[in-house]
Amino acid sequence: MLDRKDFSTKANRFLAENNLEKLTQLLTEQHPADIAEFLQELDSEKQGIVFSLLDREKAALVLNELDASTISSLLDTLGAERIAEILDVMPTDDAADLLGEMSDLLKQRLLGLMELEDAQDVQELMEYKKDTAGGIMTTEYVAIREDITAERAIQVLRETAPDAETVYYVYVVNTKNQLVGVISLRELIVADPNTLIADIMHRNVIRVNVNDDQEEVARVVARYDFLAVPVVDDEGSLVGIVTVDDIIDVIHDEATEDIFRLSGTSELPADDGDIYHSVLVNVRSRLPWLIITMLGGLLAGRILKGIESQLSTVVALAFFIPILTGMGGNIGTQSSSLTVRGLATGHVDEGAFFQTIIRQAAAGLVMGVLIGTIVGLVAAWWQGKVMFGVVVGLALVGNMLTAATMGTLVPLIFRKLGVDPAVASAPFISTAIDITGLLIYSTLASLLLSYLV
Amino acid sequence: MLDRKDFSTKANRFLAENNLEKLTQLLTEQHPADIAEFLQELDSEKQGIVFSLLDREKAALVLNELDASTISSLLDTLGAERIAEILDVMPTDDAADLLGEMSDLLKQRLLGLMELEDAQDVQELMEYKKDTAGGIMTTEYVAIREDITAERAIQVLRETAPDAETVYYVYVVNTKNQLVGVISLRELIVADPNTLIADIMHRNVIRVNVNDDQEEVARVVARYDFLAVPVVDDEGSLVGIVTVDDIIDVIHDEATEDIFRLSGTSELPADDGDIYHSVLVNVRSRLPWLIITMLGGLLAGRILKGIESQLSTVVALAFFIPILTGMGGNIGTQSSSLTVRGLATGHVDEGAFFQTIIRQAAAGLVMGVLIGTIVGLVAAWWQGKVMFGVVVGLALVGNMLTAATMGTLVPLIFRKLGVDPAVASAPFISTAIDITGLLIYSTLASLLLSYLV
The missing domain is CATH 1.25.60.10 (MgtE N-terminal domain-like)
Known part of the structure; x- marks a missing residue:
């Protein structure tokens, strides 16, 4: 070659x-x-x-x-x-x-x-x-009956093996075609020719159900380092096998799907390169989330219009809008990516719902206090007013705490609802956080305006 | 079991x-x-x-x-x-x-x-x-010399196989231990016992170099649906094999690494769950990018301070800051995620550097004109001034075009420089875009101020 x-x-x-x-x-x-x-x-x-x-x-x-x-x-x-x-x-x-x-x-x-x-x-x-x-799955696997001898089994394999995708594992079924055991080719060859398969096979084979999600199948194969896993229907009958080469494709496609969704690029046929080659396909996959961002942005504008008089009295309030939305968006994106990947790899346990949120919120609070203090000091210095720094700093703390919490909460809720958590994408999360952040900021500015001028 | x-x-x-x-x-x-x-x-x-x-x-x-x-x-x-x-x-x-x-x-x-x-x-x-x-790689593989017979080869395998991780492929080496062929166990068994291995083996074996990156090894295994791939040193000597179960781990870890990096969460030991369990580890991995965001945000504030008089004359300019930074950040994140994943899956060809950038810039321009027109109309209506809508709309077009271009360009440049393209993370890209976007906006506002009041 x-x-x-x-x-x-x-x-x-x-x-x-x-x-x-x-x-x-x-x-x-x-x-x-x-x-x-x-x-x-x-x-x-x-x-x-x-x-x-x-x-x-x-x-x-x-x-x-x-x-x-x-x-x-x-x-x-x-x-x-x-x-x-x-x-x-x-x-x-x-x-x-x-x-x-x-x-x-x-x-x-x-x-x-x-x-x-x-x-x-x-x-x-x-x-x-x-x-x-x-x-x-493929339907081309090697299965033998449990009530035949090792010698007869090898003969059966010789006749059927050319058709089978993999012969590393030989599955054993009963008269109802239910999966009852597994034996390796090597074990079969070294066994006494007259032994019954039922006496030498391994029972309680790890299997997947025909309706299991492909991600679940990939997890089983990866966990046990299998080259293939048998697939059974609801009656326990063997209907096929999934081989490791298909699992590699699944892992690839699922990761690509998560990355695209997280960045707010919609559904595409797995492993299709069109998004890279056609401007139209590219725009069509991205536009839905951008329109949500746009509507969110207009809403943000409306919130700021609501504090028009405060803004015209203290123009410096406008200077800190980009840092507020920027920090919130980034913390939110980090949290949602961590949570989505954690759910996919099993590091985040759906059961430990509150524990996960509290830990991420705590991280958000720590980072918020740190960044809020620094930026608050800069704001106070620029404007020559301590209270101005307090407003900016407090808004940042509130915003970063909310951002970390929402970035964790939303994917977890999506998972509970049976929606792919990766739909909690960067555009979605950061737009939602922009709005809550500006609400906090404009409320603080309105309440404390008398101290700012 | x-x-x-x-x-x-x-x-x-x-x-x-x-x-x-x-x-x-x-x-x-x-x-x-x-x-x-x-x-x-x-x-x-x-x-x-x-x-x-x-x-x-x-x-x-x-x-x-x-x-x-x-x-x-x-x-x-x-x-x-x-x-x-x-x-x-x-x-x-x-x-x-x-x-x-x-x-x-x-x-x-x-x-x-x-x-x-x-x-x-x-x-x-x-x-x-x-x-x-x-x-x-593992050093436990099955290798036989090309100058022995099939019969002798099977005997060698019986003696060495218990130590080998996989026996699906039998590698053939010459007297200098250089990899010269491969043969399957099945082919070996059906061959005439007296044939020389050199006469029945497949030559030109697909191999990887011992210094190749693990991602490259994963690509080879996935492309050819291999269960194992041989590893050679610079002299062509067989030094080990990489098996498919290790490849699955590589694909998993590389995807997690990309997702974390893209969201601006730094280096962590692969597959280590600490980031989910320790608030301190979590904060430490995320803080570096957040500090960059903070510095960028302060710079953005400085740019707005530069148009303080324009802002106090036309307060409405402030209302559109969130939509400007939001759209730019999201387009940038989409573009960088697409590019990073495209480089990883091979859909983006490093060779087609300019073609890739032009396509993504074109997508950015199309989306920019669309969104810019809508938001420009809303802005003109809110403020009752056509020229105000023009400034906001043009700023959005310029910002979204720059965002799409930068989001594509930066990962490509990183790849050329030998840096992981996923370092072009959301925080990095969106902060850079915030700054260019506000520069465009404040320049337009300054130039056209007389038409805005």
Whole structure:
């Protein structure tokens, strides 16, 4: 296998020379991920030529790595029959993911062209929600019955293993197909050929339910360092397995989703790069939160309009508006990011609701008193009035305490309500805090105005 | 194996009844991750009792999952000799990580008590930087020479495999220990016993360098769906492997680090929960960025003090300060989060520097014109002066364009300079944008003041 840059250079040369024999050989040795990357850089005619050179197994692996636009262009060039043939040899979970992104018409057409058994498996998988264990599992696993001997089990494996995505774990089921045990390939091989599987298997297998959220599945796999985890339905029947390579994708996508949400960039199809390439998609994903910020900003303006006379009497009150909103926004963003990530990693326990809030509020108070004192002193010095410094300082303490509390409270409440806590994004939190901060500030300024002039 | 809650209940009961026989049996069947969790809830005396019941292999797996405080309490209770014995059977990468967190004195003492060969392996591993391939690799892999037969290879594996962390891939080296090929266990077993390994192995193995950053290693493993990747030194000699379970930890830790940095929460030991439990640690991690925000806020105040006369003439100028800083901060945070995550996931190409900035600036301009027009109209209406609306609207457009550009530019520049782009955090970006935004606003207000009164 070549380095992916060398591969691309060589493949392009063979393609230009129309040396399909050498190109075929080159493709045989290269990893599907690299071939997919190479294909995506070609025009649709050349895509068709190169893709036709792949054998069916390799074609399936490459197809799984391609983006939607390349797949639809291959469909046009090669025809649905050829694609359906490839879908037949693909792991069922990958085939279901692929078909899931196509139009209903095309999906039905391709399913109709696939072999009946494969089509049924794929159709069943497509019925699970995308972000559940059912949505990411494959139905190609190795399972044996508990009432057979080790010798017979090895024979069964020889017959079924080529189809299975992973053979590191062999799952054991009873007559009702319920998951009752697990055994490693190595244990099976060293066992006495006549032993019953039931006597050598490990019982009480760690499993996930088919409706469990994919984040929960990822947590189980990460916790136990599994290469795969079995998936059961509500009756305890084995319906699939989730493999570690899919878990890596889940962890990646969930982190990206959290980071985007926290910064106030809305929902996007996971791992879709469009937001980086289309100005329109970019604007559309960000605008909703910006409009909320705008409305919040106008409300903030309205609050300041309410103390117009105080502001015109003591113009210096305006000087400290940016520091007030800035500190509040930043403390709020810190708190909400910490809380959202803490909930995702398990460091923040939903049960310890009040404890978490009190700790974060305490941190906010400590930081508020520290920063409030410094800025208050500067304000008193600039204006030559102690009371002015007191107003600015107190407003900062109040604002930072509220900010730390709200930044922690809001994600926790969202979690309790079943909403993704990452929706408590920077724009949302900092706008809310701007408003409460200015309310505190304008109230203090109004009450203590006589001391300020 | 029991569910972890049932296990904990049962184990506690056996412990209370002093039924060590049943407890030992229970421990034998349970996963090390669960035993570690259980241990951490006990007092140090009980920790010692339970830990002593584990056999050495299990003890090593449990030790690897424990937090620093439990380990140090076990050291006190059981003595360094017993811990050194356990370190001997631990995978070398885990032992190196564990020792890496101890004081130099304790580290030297434990290394001295370990078996010479293990101690040397561990010491070598500790010399690699923590976040490189060398820092996360294990030296326990399966390697065979290219000039032996398949039959002999299987024999070698039987002798060495119990020590190896993973046997899914068998690496092939030449007489200089340079990595020259790879072969799967299955291929080895089905091969003619007399074939030379050199004739059946795959050449050009994908590998990482021992000094590669762990993020790069994670990208390779994720791209190719590997269960392990070989690590070579500058001479191409095989020095270790990185397994997928360690990659999952890397992906987790890097995402947490990015989220914390983006929100302006400084460096912390990866996966350490202290920030959630100690108010002091929490304040210390956040204060540096808040002090920068404070200094920025004071500078913003200074800028507004510069247009004191304009502000006292047209008080309404103050009303729009929060919306100006709010919009700028949020656009900036969105842009920097998108860019930082894009660099991490590979969606943003460092090479396409100018293209990326122009696209993000274009998005900023579109959003700026949209929001600027709306807010400008509101401002004109409130104040009853068209020109006032123009000043506010133009300031917003300028601010949002600058914000989108800076939010993209700063992480890209940091990456070029070899600094983690996530240091371009929300507090940093939004403070910088507050200042430029207010400079634009106050310049416009000064220039056009005659039209505002």
